[in-house]
Amino acid sequence: MNKILFNDEIVDRDLVVDIEDRGYQFGDGIYEVIGVYDGKPLMMKEHLIRLERSAKELQLNLPLPAGEMEEKLEKLAAANELKEGIIYLQVSRGTSPRWHEFPPDDTPPVTIGYTREEERMSDMEDQGANAVLTEDIRWLRCDIKTLNLLPNVLAKQKAVKHDAVEAIMHRGETVTEASASNVFIVKNGALYTHPADNYILNGITRQKIIELCEKLGLDVHEETYTVDALLDADEVFVSATKSDIIPILKVDDHVIGKGKPGEITKSIIGEFRKLYS
CATH class of the missing domain: 3.20.10.10 (D-amino Acid Aminotransferase, subunit A, domain 2)
Structure with missing residues (x-):
């Protein structure tokens, strides 16, 4: 079974996301897609710098600094033995009762990452x-x-x-x-x-x-x-x-x-x- 990144852990893919995740209900979150060529992610640092910028613009707290996130994603790609494809990373503002305003400051963001095989075009x-x-x-x-x-x-x-x-x-x-x-x-x-x-x-x-x-x-x-x-x-x-x-x-x-x-x-x-x- 393929592995995914859920918050700071690499787990089996059969994970259920809470229905009140703000990414699901509001689209309240950010994402990045990183290309992998011959087993090597391309320009991952640049993607994570952009992720940090997106988070700042939306006043969204990232769960990990870019360096640690990069390490987690590399481990995820290795766990799935990804040679050619993409790494998808998504961070939502977290799970909270459905109100339009931001949830309390101590609401942890929800991070999900997965890989997918995809050939070059x-x-x-x-x-x-x-x-x-x-x-x-x-x-x-x-x-x-x-x-x-x-x-x-x-x-x-x-x-x-x-x-x-x-x-x-x-x-x-x-x-x-x-x-x-x-x-x-x-x-x-x-x-x-x-x-x-x-x-x-x-x-x-x-x-x-x-x-x-x-x-x-x-x-x-x-x-x-x-x-x-x-x-x-x-x-x-x-x-x-x-x-x-x-x-x-x-x-x-x-x-x-x-x-x-x-x-x-x-x-x-x-x-x-x-x-x-």
Whole structure:
């Protein structure tokens, strides 16, 4: 039987979460997803730094400092003999009678972590995929990685219905991000991506891509751009944990660039693969 992390212990998976857990009733909690490649978690420290930031923004006390949490998650992955997949970590504000206000200060948070086998999306990275457009109807603190994901779920379902890998969201004419990934466009040799403000989640893969672009000598502009700019781009790609970097060949019925993965996107994919090869 697979093991899970429950608070500070690794236990059997047949655990029952209390019905009055605030994560279940309010989405009052935060989470992270960490990719594992050949048995090694990728950029775990960066994920846990973001977890700490999310907790601070929600005034949520984490049960363990990042260093101890990292150790627990590594033990969890080892216990499940995870070679290729993800580690999921979730922290809720705890179990308490259902009132909207915060529970008493001595209410302990509830931590749950599990692993899942998941293959790399190498074929899609090499061949590309399609996306659809949808209005961004999320709240105004998308920079916090909370459990409140229903708008993302609706956006992703639209993508699934149209045989697309992602739904690229926009507020009015401004492109923000996708349902479960960040969005980059390439125009005249330079990259553009929405700035890391409250309208997007500052993806860990996104941050690494910007770092790799410096190594490759590519200009990256963290600034807003329009839906028209997206459709007129030479290249488009989305990025996220474990799906890594996926070239977008078509958005709705509009072909992007030459309708195949672009050279700049392919060069970034090549550099990213060096991180785990």
